[in-house]
Amino acid sequence: MAGTSGPRVPRSRVLTAVAVALLAGLLLGVLLGGPLLGLGSPGQPTPTPTEEVRFEAVTEGYDDRIVFRFSPTLQQPRQYAVTYDLLEGGNTLETARNRSVTLSASDPLVVTVEDPQPNTEYTLDIAIFRNDRRVHRSEITISQQRPTATT
Numbered sequence: 001m002a003g004t005s006g007p008r009v010p011r012s013r014v015l016t017a018v019a020v021a022l023l024a025g026l027l028l029g030v031l032l033g034g035p036l037l038g039l040g041s042p043g044q045p046t047p048t049p050t051e052e053v054r055f056e057a058v059t060e061g062y063d064d065r066i067v068f069r070f071s072p073t074l075q076q077p078r079q080y081a082v083t084y085d086l087l088e089g090g091n092t093l094e095t096a097r098n099r100s101v102t103l104s105a106s107d108p109l110v111v112t113v114e115d116p117q118p119n120t121e122y123t124l125d126i127a128i129f130r131n132d133r134r135v136h137r138s139e140i141t142i143s144q145q146r147p148t149a150t151t
Helices: 011-033
Strands: 055-061 065-072 078-088 091-103 109-114 121-130 133-143
Touching: 055 133, 065 091, 065 121, 065 133, 078 109, 091 109, 109 121
Parallel strands: none
Antiparallel strands: 055 065, 065 109, 078 091, 078 121, 121 133
16 A cells, blocks of 8 residues: 555645635734834825834913923824813813823924912813823923002
């Protein structure tokens, strides 16, 4: 019985099995590796794994307003989710929960208090998220100190 090697598998079945395996591997590679290769959804910039964003927080107090400004370090516009509580003397003045905003270095997030009360503390407790990851968190308190007239 020399020279017999068992049942022969038709060549077409072998080619079909190889083709199915290649297609399955390709599909798995696209599903798992697509975002890493920049193949994200159309129109939505896909961040690179090393893309780091930081925010510069600036607070300015004027006689007629207080301005809280948060500027990302990235030049390209990106989508963020913003959650904050703005307090006036310990009482809630304004609240935002997961507000979707597009921000860039030239188009920062601005929260303004119009006509602040004299000698009152204003606190902004804010968190900024990108892709369900917190990229900024701060709590800023400012007090409008205005001189009082004496006679």
